[in-house]
Amino acid sequence: MSHHKSEPAHAAPAPSDPHTAMDSHAVDLPTYIRRCAVIFLVILCTTAAMIATSFAHFGEGWTLKVAIILAIAVVNAFLVAGYLMHLLSEKKMIYTVLSFTVFFFIGLMGLTVWATNNFPIGTVNH
Amino acid sequence: MEIPYTVELRPDTGVYNAKLGIWLFLASEVMLFGGLFSAYVLLRVGAEPGMWPHGWLDVRLGTINTLLLALSAITTLLAWVSCKVRQFGKFKFFHACTICLALGFLCIKSYEYHDKWIHYEVDLTSGKIADGHLVEKSPDFDLVKKTGTVTLHGRIVDDRRDLMDLRTPEARAAKLDEVTIKASDIQKMENYGPKHNTYTAIYFTMTGLHALHILGGTLVIAYLWGPGSALWRRDPERFTNRIEVSGLFWHFVDLVWIFLFPVLYLT
Numbered sequence: 001m002s003h004h005k006s007e008p009a010h011a012a013p014a015p016s017d018p019h020t021a022m023d024s025h026a027v028d029l030p031t032y033i034r035r036c037a038v039i040f041l042v043i044l045c046t047t048a049a050m051i052a053t054s055f056a057h058f059g060e061g062w063t064l065k066v067a068i069i070l071a072i073a074v075v076n077a078f079l080v081a082g083y084l085m086h087l088l089s090e091k092k093m094i095y096t097v098l099s100f101t102v103f104f105f106i107g108l109m110g111l112t113v114w115a116t117n118n119f120p121i122g123t124v125n126h
Numbered sequence: 127m128e129i130p131y132t133v134e135l136r137p138d139t140g141v142y143n144a145k146l147g148i149w150l151f152l153a154s155e156v157m158l159f160g161g162l163f164s165a166y167v168l169l170r171v172g173a174e175p176g177m178w179p180h181g182w183l184d185v186r187l188g189t190i191n192t193l194l195l196a197l198s199a200i201t202t203l204l205a206w207v208s209c210k211v212r213q214f215g216k217f218k219f220f221h222a223c224t225i226c227l228a229l230g231f232l233c234i235k236s237y238e239y240h241d242k243w244i245h246y247e248v249d250l251t252s253g254k255i256a257d258g259h260l261v262e263k264s265p266d267f268d269l270v271k272k273t274g275t276v277t278l279h280g281r282i283v284d285d286r287r288d289l290m291d292l293r294t295p296e297a298r299a300a301k302l303d304e305v306t307i308k309a310s311d312i313q314k315m316e317n318y319g320p321k322h323n324t325y326t327a328i329y330f331t332m333t334g335l336h337a338l339h340i341l342g343g344t345l346v347i348a349y350l351w352g353p354g355s356a357l358w359r360r361d362p363e364r365f366t367n368r369i370e371v372s373g374l375f376w377h378f379v380d381l382v383w384i385f386l387f388p389v390l391y392l393t
Contacts, residue, residue, distance in 0.1 A: 027210040036200040043196045047387075051185060054392035055293075062393060069388045076384045080196075084203050085377045091140040094149050101153040105160050112164040116171050 039079050046072050133363045148371045152378050159382050162332050166389065169324045179325045180393075181292030182318075184238065188391035191234050192383065198227035199380040202347070202373040209366040214358055217369070221351040224376070228344040235337050242318040242326065246278055247289070248307060249314040256282045256305055257289050260317075272310040279304055329390055336386060339379045346372050 050072045058064050082088040087098075130136075131143040139146050170178055205220035241259075248256040258280015267274030281300050283289060291297060316322055320330040350365075350372055357365040 027207055029204070029207050029211050029213065029216070032204060032207045036203060040196060040200055044193065047189060047192050047196075050388050050392055051189065054185070054388075066393045069392055070385075073385055073388045077381055080199060080377055080381050080384065084199050084380075085374055093139040093141055093146060097146070097149050097153055101156050105156055108157070108160050108164055109167075112167050115168065 035083065039083055042079060043076055046076050133361070133367060142367055144367055144371045145374075148374050152374065155378060159332075159335075162328070162335070163385070163389070166328050166332065169328055173324065176287050177290055179290050179292075179323075181297070182325070183329075183391045184241075185391050187234050187238055188387050191231050192387050194227045194231045194234075195380045195383050198224045198231070199377050201227065202376045206366065206369045206373050209358075209362070209369050212362065214355075218351065218355075221347060221369075225344060225348050225351060228340055228347070231340060232337060232344070235333065235340075239330075242330075245318040246276075247316055247318070247322070248276075248278070248312055250282075250307070251311050251313050254282050254284055255286055255289065256280065256307055258302065258305060261304060267309055269309055269312060269315060272312075274309050275306050276309070276312075276315070277304055277306045281305070332386055332390065336379065336382055339382070343372070343376050343379055347376065 050069050053065060053068050053072070056065070087094075133142060135142055136146075201220045201223040205217050205224065208214070208216035208220055244260045246256075246258065246260055250256060256278055258278035261277040261279050263276045264274040267276055280302055282305060288297070318326055320327045350368060354368070355365070357368070
């Protein structure tokens with residue numbers, strides 16, 4: 001521990017190559033700040049678009065509105081997962097894990113949609 | 127004992143162990159929230175026509191919370207980048223921002239819960255329904271003994287359907303006043319808590335579970351910002367990986383909110 005005493009309060013040894021030392025993500029703070037600013041602006045716009053769609057008049061039903069709003073939400077999710085979570089440049093092992101997740105999630109939602117309007121007799125009033 | 131692959135990449139997986147671990151955990155979380163979204167879909171399509179609530183939640187507060195979480199996801203990422211480029215001071219700043227934004231989110235959520243907790247629907251013996259926020263109960267108010275009065279800030283409607291869609295022009299134009307009701311005129315009085323109807327049940331379940339995730343994530347981030355940051359001096363690379371792993375969890379929490387907000391507030 002003695003070697004730490006000669007270092008500044010929170011100094012740590014610099015990595016040999018910050019871009020590739022322990023993972024493949026290129027790291028540069030100003031670049032990231034610019035990228036994050038763009039992402040935040042897009043999220044701001046998409047959120048505004050969702051709210052505008054929600055209050056817009058598309059006739060009587062909610063189906064089209066829900067579809068459009070969820071499509072915009074998917075864009076937001078893509079930004080967060082793709083860029084903030086680095087899923088666009090992740091390792092094959094992570095994609096393998098997530099492919100199982102996607103498969104089971106689609107299965108779960110597929111079963112849900114399949115079960116729609118298929119209620120046991122006596123459980124609904126209409 | 128040396129724990130293997132906390133920093134170096136494992137040859138067979140290509141990632142360090144904690145990263146694979148957090149992704150496996152997040153995969154299970156997707157299924158957990160997926161089950162709740164599935165329940166939401168079934169409850170919604172199973173509701174009687176005109177009986178699924180719209181406009182019960184404050185879109186302004188939901189929007190602020192959406193932006194708070196989006197900002198916190200960004201500050202979390204920047205905290206990790208700061209560690210990567212060995213700027214500990216900036217890491218401290220960005221993670222402090224994350225903690226403040228997370229606490230802001232929880233404060234707003236608490237306010238929304240409180241608002242629902244003091245919002246009552248009262249079935250009157252006349253067949254009408256009084257709906258509004260609790261102003262006061264008289265000291266002798268007792269629903270069993272039928273004594274005293276309760277005052278709500280709201281309105282009285284003839285049909286429960288009038289309370290379901292608060293975005294209709296009629297609902298928006300409705301004048302809210304103080305309504306004092308005698309206990310003897312009350313058939314049933316219930317707040318907008320989880321047991322009120324299937325909408326509030328799924329709303330409190332989904333947002334409650336999400337808020338617990340926010341709380342847990344905030345505690346972890348606060349630990350890494352405070353006492354846990356001592357690891358930075360001993361092993362900065364390992365500390366950076368911890369920040370990445372906690373950041374991945376935080377982004378997932380943001381991801382869940384990205385769908386909760388439109389589903390519960392906007393549709």
